[in-house]
Amino acid sequence: MATTAATPTTSTAGPPPPDSRRTRLRNLRGKIDVKLSPYLYISPFFILFAIIGLFPLVYTAYVSMHDWHLIGGQGDFVGLANYVDVVQQPRFATALRNTFSIFLLSSIPQVITAIVIAAVLDANLRAKTFWRMGVLLPYVVAPVAAALIFSRLFADQSGMINALLGYIGIDPIRWHSDAFASHIAIASMVNFRWTGYNALIFLAAMQAIPRDLYEAAVIDGASRVRQFFSVTVPLLRPTIIFIVITSTIGGLQIFDEPRMYDQYGLGGADRQWMTVTMFLYELGWGAQKSFGRAAAVAWLLFLIIVAVGLINFTITRRIASSGAAHPKGGAR
Amino acid sequence: MRTSIKPWLTLTAGLAGMALVVSGCGTSSDPAASGSSDGGSSSASDEKITLTITTFNEFGYEDLIKEYEADHPNITIEHTKAATSNEARDKMLTGLAAGSGLTDIEAIEVDWLAELMQYPDKFVDLNSDEVKGRWLDWKAAQATTPDGKLIGYGTDIGPEGVCYRSDLFGAAGLPTDRAEVAKLLEGDWQNYFNVGKDFVAKSDSAWFDSGNAIFQGVVNQMDAAYENPSDGSAKDLATNTQIKDAYEMVLKASVDDGLSAGLSQWSDDWTAAFQNNGFATMLCPGWMLGVIEGNAAGVTGWDIADVFPGGGGNWGGSFLTVPTQSAHPDEAKALAAWLTAPEQQIKAFISKGTFPSQVDALSSEELLGQTNAFFNDAPTGQILADRAAAVTVAPFKGANYFAIHQTVVDAITRVEVDKTDDAASSWDKAVTAFTELGLS
Numbered sequence: 001m002a003t004t005a006a007t008p009t010t011s012t013a014g015p016p017p018p019d020s021r022r023t024r025l026r027n028l029r030g031k032i033d034v035k036l037s038p039y040l041y042i043s044p045f046f047i048l049f050a051i052i053g054l055f056p057l058v059y060t061a062y063v064s065m066h067d068w069h070l071i072g073g074q075g076d077f078v079g080l081a082n083y084v085d086v087v088q089q090p091r092f093a094t095a096l097r098n099t100f101s102i103f104l105l106s107s108i109p110q111v112i113t114a115i116v117i118a119a120v121l122d123a124n125l126r127a128k129t130f131w132r133m134g135v136l137l138p139y140v141v142a143p144v145a146a147a148l149i150f151s152r153l154f155a156d157q158s159g160m161i162n163a164l165l166g167y168i169g170i171d172p173i174r175w176h177s178d179a180f181a182s183h184i185a186i187a188s189m190v191n192f193r194w195t196g197y198n199a200l201i202f203l204a205a206m207q208a209i210p211r212d213l214y215e216a217a218v219i220d221g222a223s224r225v226r227q228f229f230s231v232t233v234p235l236l237r238p239t240i241i242f243i244v245i246t247s248t249i250g251g252l253q254i255f256d257e258p259r260m261y262d263q264y265g266l267g268g269a270d271r272q273w274m275t276v277t278m279f280l281y282e283l284g285w286g287a288q289k290s291f292g293r294a295a296a297v298a299w300l301l302f303l304i305i306v307a308v309g310l311i312n313f314t315i316t317r318r319i320a321s322s323g324a325a326h327p328k329g330g331a332r
Numbered sequence: 333m334r335t336s337i338k339p340w341l342t343l344t345a346g347l348a349g350m351a352l353v354v355s356g357c358g359t360s361s362d363p364a365a366s367g368s369s370d371g372g373s374s375s376a377s378d379e380k381i382t383l384t385i386t387t388f389n390e391f392g393y394e395d396l397i398k399e400y401e402a403d404h405p406n407i408t409i410e411h412t413k414a415a416t417s418n419e420a421r422d423k424m425l426t427g428l429a430a431g432s433g434l435t436d437i438e439a440i441e442v443d444w445l446a447e448l449m450q451y452p453d454k455f456v457d458l459n460s461d462e463v464k465g466r467w468l469d470w471k472a473a474q475a476t477t478p479d480g481k482l483i484g485y486g487t488d489i490g491p492e493g494v495c496y497r498s499d500l501f502g503a504a505g506l507p508t509d510r511a512e513v514a515k516l517l518e519g520d521w522q523n524y525f526n527v528g529k530d531f532v533a534k535s536d537s538a539w540f541d542s543g544n545a546i547f548q549g550v551v552n553q554m555d556a557a558y559e560n561p562s563d564g565s566a567k568d569l570a571t572n573t574q575i576k577d578a579y580e581m582v583l584k585a586s587v588d589d590g591l592s593a594g595l596s597q598w599s600d601d602w603t604a605a606f607q608n609n610g611f612a613t614m615l616c617p618g619w620m621l622g623v624i625e626g627n628a629a630g631v632t633g634w635d636i637a638d639v640f641p642g643g644g645g646n647w648g649g650s651f652l653t654v655p656t657q658s659a660h661p662d663e664a665k666a667l668a669a670w671l672t673a674p675e676q677q678i679k680a681f682i683s684k685g686t687f688p689s690q691v692d693a694l695s696s697e698e699l700l701g702q703t704n705a706f707f708n709d710a711p712t713g714q715i716l717a718d719r720a721a722a723v724t725v726a727p728f729k730g731a732n733y734f735a736i737h738q739t740v741v742d743a744i745t746r747v748e749v750d751k752t753d754d755a756a757s758s759w760d761k762a763v764t765a766f767t768e769l770g771l772s
Contacts, residue, residue, distance in 0.1 A: 071428045089768050151600065158604035176599075179752035208377055212763055263598040265418070266738075269745035270752055270761070285425060288737030289447075 057302075064295035070284060075292075082296040086283070092297070094271050095279040096304075098183065102258070102275065103251035105187035110195050111243055115236070117195065118202035119228060132203065135196035147187055149259030154185040154261075176262060179272035185274055189257045194250070198243050205239035206232060237317070244312045252305050253277055276301050357400035381660055382408045383667055388420035389413075390622070391439065391487065392680030396671060407663065410435075423482045427655070428454055436664035440484060442474060442649045447731050449477060456654040456661045457714040461667055470726030471689040475651050484651030485672040488686035491719035492549065495624060497537075498708065499633035500612040504534040507682035510710060514639035521581065522552065524641035528591040531612060538611040543586035543748040544741050545597055549615045550578045551646050552727055555708065556736065559730035565770040566732050569739065570763045576671045579740060583755045586748045594748050603627050604676070615640070617647040618687030618716045627708045635708045638715045644722030649689060663739030667719045687716050694720060732771055739765040 064082055067075030086092050117135060126132055138146070138304040153160045162172040175185045209232065217227045233240075255277040259265045266282065267274025274282070276297065284294030356374045387393060397409045412435065413422040421444050427434035428451065440448060448455070453591040459482040466472075467486045475484040481747060494517055498508040506527070507513055512513055517524055528539030540546060548708055557575060559566050569575065586592035593611040595602040605611060616624065616636065628634060652668040677688035678699050694717050700712030743762035746753040753761065 070425055071454075072427075075427075085770075088699055090764065091768065154601040155604070157595075157601040159600070174750070263596070266742075269742040269750055273751075285422060287732075287738060289425075 033111075038145040060295045060298050063291055063295075064299055066292050068291035068295070070289035070291055078292070082292045083300070084298065086293050088295050091271055091274070092276075093275050095267075095276045096313075097256075098179070098267070098271075098273055099252055099254065099275040099277075101180070101183045102186050102190070102254060102273070103248070104181055105191040106194075106254075107244070107247045107251050109187075110191050110198060110247060112189075113241070114195050114198035114243070115202050115233070115240075117199040117272045118206055119232065121199065121203050122206045129272060132200065136200050137196065138192050139194070141193065143193060144260050145150075146193055147257045150185065150189045150192070150257075151261050176268065177272075179268075182261065182273040186254075186257050186261055190251070190254065195245070199249070201243060202236060202239060205236050209235045236287065241313060241316050244316050245309055248309050248312050249305055252301065252308065255281070276304075343756075348766070361506040378406050380408070381404045381663060382410060383437070383660060383664055384410045384412065385439075385652075385667070386412045386414060386420065386435045387439040388415070388417050388441075389619075390684040390686070392686055393671060393685030394684075395683065396676050396679060400670060401440075407667075409667070414470060420637065424448070427657070434657050435662055436654065436658040437668050438653050438655055439487070440651050440653055442651070442729070443734055444472060445484065445651060446729050446733055447576075449475075449483060450631060450731050452477045452483060454656055455483045456656055456658070457664060458485055458654065458665060460665075460669070463672075466672070466674070466691065467689050468691060468694075468720070470723070471649065473726055474729075484653040485668050486689040487650045487652060487672055487677065488619070488680070489689040489720060490619055490646055490648035491687060491716050491723060492505075492552075492615050492617045492640050492647050493702050493715055493719050494613055494637045494639055494641075495616040495620070495707070496613045496635055496637060497633045498635045500535060500537050500609060501531075504531050504612075506531060508635075510554070510635050510637045513637040517637060517639045517641065519641065521546075521585075521641045525585040525591060527587065528585070528613075529589055532590055535612065537609045539591035540613050540615075541593050541602060541605065542595050542597045542613045543582050543744050545590045545615055546585070546592075546742070547578060547744055548647060549581045549640075549645050550582065550642065552647055553642050553724055553725055554578075554727055556728040558733055559728060561728040561730075564730040565608075565728065566730075566736060566769075569736065569766040575740060576759065579744065579759065580755060582744060583747055586744075587755075592748060594749055596745060606631065615645070615647070618681075618685060618712075619648060621704060621712060622685045625704075633708075634706060636704075636710045636712065636715055638718050640719060640722065644719060644724060646720075646723045648688075652680075684694075685712075687720070715748075731770070735769055736766060739769075 030331055044095050063074075065079055066077055066082075069075065121128070121132055121135070124253060156162070156172065156174050156176050159175065161175070173181050213231050213235075214227055222230065254275050257271050258267060258275050259278055260271060260283075262268065265278075266286075267278050280294045280297040280301070282288075283297060284291050344352045366528065370456050385393075385397075392411075395410065397411055401407060401409055420439065420442070422445075424434070424438055424440065427438075430449075438565070459480070462481075463485065468489070471486040471489060472482070475486065476482055494513075496513060498510075498513075501513065502508045507516055518525060525539075531539050554574060555561070556567075558569070558572070569600060593605055595605055595610065602610075606624070607630075614620070614624065624634060652672060654664045654668060658664050672690070672692035674688065674690040674696065677686075677690055678693050678696055681688055681693075681699060688694065688699065700711075702711070703709050704712040739762045742765065743753075743758040746758045746761070747755050749755065756760070
C-alpha cells in the first residue's frame with residue numbers, strides 16, 4: 001500500500017521536497033470538496049426556504065405576540081393575549097369544525113377513489129395515455145373557476161343538482177343553508193380537482209411494483225381483489241403516506257373553494273362553511289383588521305397541521321403494515 | 333475546484349433570479365418610471381409622465397381618459413379596473429399596509445371610506461378653490477375629516493327609487509303607470525309593506541327580492557345607525573333599539589307576512605329569479621338599473637317609480653383619492669379633479685349609468701333628458717335627480733360601520749334566507765358577533 005502510493009509522487013513531480021506543502025493543500029481542498037460540496041449543492045433550497053419559508057414563520061410568531069393593525073402597523077407587545085382572544089371566539093370552534101368536516105369529507109373518499117382509479121388505469125386498457133391524461137384534466141381547471149361553476153350547480157333554488165334530485169323524487173337540498181350539505185358541496189369541488197392528480201401518483205407507484213409478485217400471487221391462486229389488497233396496497237405504503245400527508249396539509253389550508261362558494265366570501269351568514277384560513281383572512285383583512293390575531297390563528301393552524309400530520313402518519317403506517325403482514329405470515 | 337464553484341454559481345444565479353423577481357414586483361406597481369424619454373431628471377411641467385388609476389365595476393372613464401391624454405400629450409394614463417368593490421378594497425388595504433403598490437389615483441366606495449378616514453396622513457389633501465361647492469353638501473362631508481381635510485373627490489351617488497314590474501302589478505290589479513305607482517307607494521315603510529300584502533295575496537310572485545336590501549334602505553335613512561357621531565365610538569348593539577326595531581320590522585314583513593322572495597342579493601338564486609318572476613319590486617339606486625337590465629335581459633315590464641318609502645335614500649357612491657405614495661401627486665390631483673368635474677361625470681352617466689354627485693350636473697339638460705329604453709323609456713335622469721334632491725339625511729358611518737352592519741345582515745340572512753334561526757335567536761348571535769369585534 002505504501003509503495004504504490006509513493007510511486008506516483010516520485011515519478012511525476014519534478015522537485016519532490018517543496019511539493020509536499022502543495023500536495024497537502026490539494027489534499028485539504030479535496031477533502032473540503034468532498035465533505036462540503038454536497039451541502040453546497042443542496043444549499044440553494046435551504047437558503048431559499050430560510051428566506052421565504054422560515055423567516056415568515058418566525059416573523060408570524062413575532063407578529064402574533066403584538067397588537068398589530070393591518071394599516072396602523074405594529075403596536076404593543078401583548079404576549080399570548082391574541083391566542084387567548086382567538087381561542088375564546090366561538091367562531092374559531094366553528095371554523096375548526098368546518099375545516100375538519102370538509103377535510104374528512106374530501107380526503108378520505110379522494111384517497112380511496114384515487115387508488116381504485118389508479119388500479120383501473122394500471123390494467124390493460126386501450127388508449128392508455130388518453131385515459132391517463134383524462135383523469136388529470138380537472139386538475140388543470142383553476143380552483144376559482146371550478147368553484148364558480150360548482151357554486152352555480154349547487155345553488156339552492158336554481159341549481160342543476162337540486163333539479164336532478166327533483167327528477168328522482170328527492171326534496172331539494174339546501175346546499176348553502178345547511179352546514180353539512182355545504183361541506184359536502186365544497187368537498188366535492190376539492191375531490192373533483194385532486195382525485196385525478198392523486199390517481200396518477202398512485203399509478204406511477206403501482207407501475208414500480210415488480211410484476212413477478214403478481215405472478216407469484218396468481219400461482220398461489222389469489223384473485224384480482226386479493227392481489228389488490230395483499231400485494232398492491234401494502235407496496236404502495238410510502239405513496240399512501242405521501243398522499244395522506246400532502247392532502248392533510250392541503251385539506252386543512254383549504255381557502256379558494258369555500259371562499260368562492262357564495263358571493264360574499266365570508267362562509268355563510270352563520271359561518272356554516274367558514275374554514276380556519278377564511279377565519280384568518282377575516283381577522284386580518286375583515287372587520288377587526290388585526291394582524292396579531294390573524295398571525296395567532298396562522299400559528300395555531302400550523303400546530304394543528306403538524307399534529308394531524310403526525311397522527312395520520314402513524315395511522316397510515318399501521319394500516320399499511322398490518323396489510324403487509326398477510327402475505328408474509330399467511331400465504332405459505 | 334471546479335466542482336466547488338458550481339454550487340456557488342447556482343446559488344448566486346438563484347439569488348439573482350429571485351432578486352429580479354422581487355424587484356420586478358416592486359417596480360411594476362410603482363408609478364411606472366418617471367422619465368421615459370427625456371431621462372426623468374427635470375421636473376418641468378412638460379416632462380413625460382405616466383399616471384396610474386384604479387377603479388372598480390364600471391366608472392365609465394374609458395373615453396374620458398383618452399380625451400385627457402389627447403389634451404395632455406405629456407401624460408400617459410394606465411387604467412386598472414378591479415372586478416368588484418371588495419377586490420379593490422383588499423388591494424387598497426394591502427397597499428396601504430405595505431406602504432407601496434397603490435396607483436396614483438385610487439377609487440374607493442363610501443362603505444369603506446370611513447375605515448380609510450382614520451388614516452388621513454396616507455392621502456393627499458384634495459382641497460382647492462376650484463372644487464369648492466362642486467358636490468352635494470352631504471357627499472363632500474362624507475370625505476372630509478374633522479379638521480377639514482378633503483380625502484376624496486366624489487364621483488357618483490346612489491339615489492334610490494323603486495323599480496317595479498308593471499306587468500306583475502297589472503296582473504295583481506295594482507296600477508301600472510309610474511306616476512300612479514309613485515302615488516301608491518308614497519309614505520312610510522309600513523305603507524310599502526301594506527301594498528305588498530295586497531300584492532302577494534293576488535300574485536305568485538314575492539313583493540321584494542331580499543330582506544337585507546330593505547334593511548339597507550332603512551339603515552341608510554338613519555342619522556347614526558351604529559356609532560355615535562360625536563366621537564365615532566360604537567353603540568352597544570344589544571341596547572340599540574333603533575336597529576333592533578328596524579330588524580324586527582324587516583323580518584316581520586319578509587318572513588311573517590311572506591313579502592320577501594328570501595334571496596341573498598348577488599347570489600346565483602337571486603340572479604336567476606329575475607328570469608322567473610321571482611319578485612315584483614326592488615329598491616334601486618341609479619347603479620342598480622344596469623344590474624337589473626343585465627340580469628333581466630329579455631324580460632319586459634320593468635319600470636321605475638319616482639318614490640322611496642320613508643323619504644329619500646342613498647345607497648352607495650364612490651370617490652377618487654390620491655394616496656401620498658403617489659410619485660406625481662399634483663398631476664394625479666389635477667386628473668382626479670378633471671374626472672370628477674360635472675361635465676365629465678355627465679358623460680360617465682350616459683356611458684355607464686353612474687349618477688353624478690355634482691350640483692351643476694344635477695340641473696344639466698343633458699342629464700335630465702336622459703331616458704332608459706329598458707325601463708319602458710322612463711326619464712331616469714329626471715327621476716334620479718328628484719330622488720337625489722329628496723335625500724335629507726346624511727348618515728354617519730364611522731370606521732366600524734361596515735363590521736357592525738355585517739353582523740345584523742348575517743342575522744337577517746339566517747332567518748330569512750337560510751331559515752336556520754328565528755328572529756330572537758339570530759339576534760342573540762348578532763350580539764355575540766358584535767361582542768367579538770371587541771369595540772365596546
